[in-house]
Amino acid sequence: MSDPRHTEIDPGTVLSYQEMCSRERASLQRGMNYRLDGVRSIFLMSRRPNAPYSDEVQDEGLTIIYEGHDEPRREAGPDPKTIDQPLKTSSGRPTQNGLFWSAAKQRGAGHEAEIVIVYEKVLTGIWVYNGLFRLVDAWLATDEFRSVCKFRLVSAEQAGTNEPNEADEATRVIPSLVKREVWKRDKGRCRICGRDSDLHFDHIIPFSKGGSSRVAENIQLLCATHNLQKHDRIE
Secondary structure, eight states: OOOGGGGSSOTTEEEOHHHHHHHHTSOOOSSEETTTTSSOEEEEEEOSTTOSSOOEEEGGGTEEEEEOOOOOOOTTOOOGGGSOOOSBOTTSOBOHHHHHHHHHHHBTTTBOOEEEEEEEEEETTEEEEEEEEEEEEEEEEEOSSSEEEEEEEEETTTTTOSSOOGGGGGGOOOOHHHHHHHHHHTTTSOTTTOOOSSEEEEESSOGGGTOOSSOGGGEEEEEHHHHHHHTTOOO
16 A cells, blocks of 8 residues: 555554544544445454444454444334344445445455554544455355354454464553553553653564463553654564
């Protein structure tokens, strides 16, 4: 992706909703946004308790399984959670599910994988930039009541390789439970200087040197200045 806005921040950067919308120059009212301005595709995900959709993080944070979205709720209509997630509207136009489905199915047929910008809601008003991912697959799954769309996204750095490497360190998605625990433990401030803005989730011991993304003990909040100073040094 040539958009310079996504070379200016690293995965793990904390943003408010207003900062996220300002960065994307759009009011992000829906979770799925196919080629918002003709170029950028954006997913908003959540792994919070009672989140409306079942998004997953796999492969030590290199893969996201994103669930498609429901029919809009209509007055006097059935519960959207009891209806198959639609690929088309009643007029035959593709829904956001349908647009991303087509993009996933075109991969390997002379088309490169769609690049998707992923943000995650961690707490009310607190979002995290998870990075750039490639949309590599789509399928239908069945839950208790209906069919739902599933989309597989792989870290843009990792896609097309067989083994993780040190360049993937910054692209690993830290589990949501860990993010929330760290945010509360560090009180939403840089662990070194106490700054409460321009924050990042940082690995204390890098993954490439044996550190884990799965435990809060290895994750800390750092401001941009101290995050830059640290790089991948073990402290």
